[in-house]
Amino acid sequence: MAKMNPGFLNLKKSYLFIEIGKRVREYIAAHPDNKIIKMGIGDVTQPLAPVVVAAMKKAADEMGVKETFRGYEDSGKGYDFLREAVAGYYKSFGVTVSPEEVLISDGAKSDCGNIGDIFSENEDVVVTDPAYPVYVDSNVMGGRTVHYVNSTEDNGFAAMPDESMKPGLIYLCSPNNPTGSVYTKEQLKVWVDYAIKNKSVIIFDAAYEAFISDETLPRSIFQIEGARKCAIEICSLSKTAGFTGTRCGYTVIPEELMLETPTGEEISFMQLWCRRQGSKFNGVSYPVQRAAEAVFTEEGYKQTRATIAYYMQNAKVMSETFDELGIKYTGGKNSPYIWFKCPDGMDSWTFFDKLLNEAEVVGTPGAGFGKNGDGWFRLTAFGTHENTVEAMQRVKKLLSK
Amino acid sequence: MAKMNPGFLNLKKSYLFIEIGKRVREYIAAHPDNKIIKMGIGDVTQPLAPVVVAAMKKAADEMGVKETFRGYEDSGKGYDFLREAVAGYYKSFGVTVSPEEVLISDGAKSDCGNIGDIFSENEDVVVTDPAYPVYVDSNVMGGRTVHYVNSTEDNGFAAMPDESMKPGLIYLCSPNNPTGSVYTKEQLKVWVDYAIKNKSVIIFDAAYEAFISDETLPRSIFQIEGARKCAIEICSLSKTAGFTGTRCGYTVIPEELMLETPTGEEISFMQLWCRRQGSKFNGVSYPVQRAAEAVFTEEGYKQTRATIAYYMQNAKVMSETFDELGIKYTGGKNSPYIWFKCPDGMDSWTFFDKLLNEAEVVGTPGAGFGKNGDGWFRLTAFGTHENTVEAMQRVKKLLSK
Numbered sequence: 001m002a003k004m005n006p007g008f009l010n011l012k013k014s015y016l017f018i019e020i021g022k023r024v025r026e027y028i029a030a031h032p033d034n035k036i037i038k039m040g041i042g043d044v045t046q047p048l049a050p051v052v053v054a055a056m057k058k059a060a061d062e063m064g065v066k067e068t069f070r071g072y073e074d075s076g077k078g079y080d081f082l083r084e085a086v087a088g089y090y091k092s093f094g095v096t097v098s099p100e101e102v103l104i105s106d107g108a109k110s111d112c113g114n115i116g117d118i119f120s121e122n123e124d125v126v127v128t129d130p131a132y133p134v135y136v137d138s139n140v141m142g143g144r145t146v147h148y149v150n151s152t153e154d155n156g157f158a159a160m161p162d163e164s165m166k167p168g169l170i171y172l173c174s175p176n177n178p179t180g181s182v183y184t185k186e187q188l189k190v191w192v193d194y195a196i197k198n199k200s201v202i203i204f205d206a207a208y209e210a211f212i213s214d215e216t217l218p219r220s221i222f223q224i225e226g227a228r229k230c231a232i233e234i235c236s237l238s239k240t241a242g243f244t245g246t247r248c249g250y251t252v253i254p255e256e257l258m259l260e261t262p263t264g265e266e267i268s269f270m271q272l273w274c275r276r277q278g279s280k281f282n283g284v285s286y287p288v289q290r291a292a293e294a295v296f297t298e299e300g301y302k303q304t305r306a307t308i309a310y311y312m313q314n315a316k317v318m319s320e321t322f323d324e325l326g327i328k329y330t331g332g333k334n335s336p337y338i339w340f341k342c343p344d345g346m347d348s349w350t351f352f353d354k355l356l357n358e359a360e361v362v363g364t365p366g367a368g369f370g371k372n373g374d375g376w377f378r379l380t381a382f383g384t385h386e387n388t389v390e391a392m393q394r395v396k397k398l399l400s401k
Numbered sequence: 402m403a404k405m406n407p408g409f410l411n412l413k414k415s416y417l418f419i420e421i422g423k424r425v426r427e428y429i430a431a432h433p434d435n436k437i438i439k440m441g442i443g444d445v446t447q448p449l450a451p452v453v454v455a456a457m458k459k460a461a462d463e464m465g466v467k468e469t470f471r472g473y474e475d476s477g478k479g480y481d482f483l484r485e486a487v488a489g490y491y492k493s494f495g496v497t498v499s500p501e502e503v504l505i506s507d508g509a510k511s512d513c514g515n516i517g518d519i520f521s522e523n524e525d526v527v528v529t530d531p532a533y534p535v536y537v538d539s540n541v542m543g544g545r546t547v548h549y550v551n552s553t554e555d556n557g558f559a560a561m562p563d564e565s566m567k568p569g570l571i572y573l574c575s576p577n578n579p580t581g582s583v584y585t586k587e588q589l590k591v592w593v594d595y596a597i598k599n600k601s602v603i604i605f606d607a608a609y610e611a612f613i614s615d616e617t618l619p620r621s622i623f624q625i626e627g628a629r630k631c632a633i634e635i636c637s638l639s640k641t642a643g644f645t646g647t648r649c650g651y652t653v654i655p656e657e658l659m660l661e662t663p664t665g666e667e668i669s670f671m672q673l674w675c676r677r678q679g680s681k682f683n684g685v686s687y688p689v690q691r692a693a694e695a696v697f698t699e700e701g702y703k704q705t706r707a708t709i710a711y712y713m714q715n716a717k718v719m720s721e722t723f724d725e726l727g728i729k730y731t732g733g734k735n736s737p738y739i740w741f742k743c744p745d746g747m748d749s750w751t752f753f754d755k756l757l758n759e760a761e762v763v764g765t766p767g768a769g770f771g772k773n774g775d776g777w778f779r780l781t782a783f784g785t786h787e788n789t790v791e792a793m794q795r796v797k798k799l800l801s802k
Contacts, residue, residue: 001600001661002569003521043472053465064454071444113681120404168403199402244472260402280514
């Protein structure tokens with residue numbers, strides 16, 4: 001019988017959100033009339049911006065007319081109009097990237113998961129603990145060894161390099177999922193210097209950059225000197241513009257970024273990735289790319305930032321609640337996540353069950369993101385304002401007992 | 402420096418269509434005022450069906466309203482409405498698959514390219530020669546050894562199993578790209594029996610099934626007894642409904658299909674694939690899934706089949722031309738491709754240049770699909786009727802000289 005990829009046996013049994021879904025379904029089945037408030041999976045709740053909907057509909061109409069119909073996108077890298085819009089967006093906060101360095105994807109998860117394809121399977125990987133499970137799982141599937149650097153209460157959940165490790169790949173996420181912490185420019189500079197010294201590539205996940213309001217914090221790794229020699233950046237419109245169900249993101253690959261061939265020569269990272277994509281991907285739906293383009297217009301920016309402000313108002317309600325309760329947390333500022341310490345030394349799955357059973361609020365157990373997550377818990381600010389206020393009242397009632 | 406995946410060094414230098422694009426661009430630059438007719442890349446030219454456009458616009462509107470907005474699709478496997486529509490479509494030609502066995506993708510290329518992720522890299526692969534380059538390239542990237550079975554003039558470009566090979570994976574495509582040949586039920590039964598005997602998995606690419614009008618020919622491998630034990634089927638709306646720029650497809654994985662673990666146990670193919678997708682894919686855009694659903698409605702079927710009839714009318718013009726010229730070909734019936742023998746023993750890139758330079762018609766050199774393709778040439782029926790007629794007049798003039 002055809003044999004499976006043995007790497008899959010090293011994966012943890014079940015994906016975090018599947019387990020959460022299971023427990024929630026069981027609770028709902030037993031309490032069908034109760035109102036559960038979900039603050040677990042990091043999904044948005046506010047609709048697409050009007051300009052985005054209009055752009056998608058206009059593009060759909062174009063697809064229905066012979067003269068404006070679009071078939072295969074020639075390059076599969078994204079249409080120029082969108083690549084230019086993304087480059088223009090970077091420029092708006094002071095980062096110069098060329099449209100040719102921007103590749104359009106169907107979301108950060110695909111590119112984060114697939115990027116390993118172009119690396120040797122002997123390259124070690126460094127991931128912060130806790131982290132978004134995709135970084136670990138995709139590399140375990142690829143047969144790579146994953147090492148962890150610790151994000152802990154002591155370092156404000158902002159893990160720094162471990163000089164004893166010499167990784168090929170480093171995954172960083174800032175603002176961080178799940179901890180809500182944001183690297184400072186100084187901290188990212190340490191990572192960039194470390195990557196250059198060790199000739200590693202940093203996969204920088206900037207999916208939450210739009211939530212940064214503190215202008216001293218970096219929104220892109222390319223704000224750090226040297227990053228173009230050692231990093232790619234993966235970003236998404238999922239949270240920036242509510243595209244979780246619409247599916248569009250982008251990846252920036254500096255043209256000077258190189259990998260090493262088995263014979264010690266240099267080969268263009270971009271060239272390898274495009275070869276991979278050319279054989280395994282056919283580009284993003286045209287109407288979706290037009291919808292994405294609208295996000296970067298003046299009106300689109302205004303409309304989507306109004307939604308982000310709405311979510312950050314939720315985050316404020318949440319952080320004020322935890323301030324009031326005297327519970328330690330990170331995030332809630334410059335990030336749509338609040339990451340707090342479970343009360344009374346509870347482990348995070350015990351607290352998950354307590355919060356579900358006693359307050360009917362669903363969150364995400366920190367343990368699902370790595371060992372340093374145990375005893376910690378993630379709530380998201382992506383709910384409606386009404387539900388967030390109600391959930392915080394329930395949490396206050398539960399934890400002030 | 403981080404090392405590349407050495408498998409990439411075993412890939413052919415440039416992707417077929419990139420080379421074609423280059424030669425065509427050079428020709429156009431030198432002859433900017435001439436009318437080139439493109440029958441090379443297998444892209445469609447007719448617009449999306451009106452019901453499809455309407456469905457996408459309706460879904461876009463839903464995304465703009467809080468009450469009907471959709472975020473992440475829970476499973477990432479596709480919405481039930483679409484999985485059920487696909488299962489219903491299979492039923493319409495006598496094949497029973499459960500909606501749970503249908504997984505929605507962003508197109509056949511992604512699933513064809515990524516499916517190798519769940520197999521051991523030690524499994525050998527069998528591919529017909531000639532074949533769609535993705536089958537070979539994705540496995541070469543994955544470090545697998547690819548063996549070829551020959552599709553030749555003698556067997557009507559319908560390669561059959563080589564009993565000396567014991568592959569883990571077998572890629573079959575029928576109606577075939579590039580040769581336009583279609584396996585009979587008896588031929589596919591031989592492949593299924595061979596796969597069962599060798600415990601191989603057949604990856605069956607059915608992207609062109611909608612072009613089959615001869616009811617005795619199989620449109621799905623699941624019309625063959627035993628196929629559920631040894632095959633998956635990958636299909637796409639790219640050619641069925643003009644979705645090359647809209648991006649939606651589906652893959653059918655029978656629930657009883659198994660792979661072998663390193664310790665010799667059986668593990669569900671579906672479970673492994675869903676684990677892969679759960680970490681590397683986040684589902685297809687909701688408005689695109691609604692557009693796809695519309696294809697399977699009564700009206701959608703009528704509208705999309707009218708477009709297929711239009712393309713098959715082109716195919717008829719083409720096959721009549723080659724009949725008249727007395728040039729040997731396969732395809733053109735039950736397939737949108739005509740695969741013909743280059744005249745005067747020319748190799749296929751020489752003929753490519755001749756056709757481009759002397760008739761200003763772009764086709765695809767058979768050599769780009771494998772060694773047995775040399776001396777052969779592919780033209781597609783996906784152009785407009787006017788262009789197809791004109792191109793055939795030019796071909797007639799060129800080759801009757």
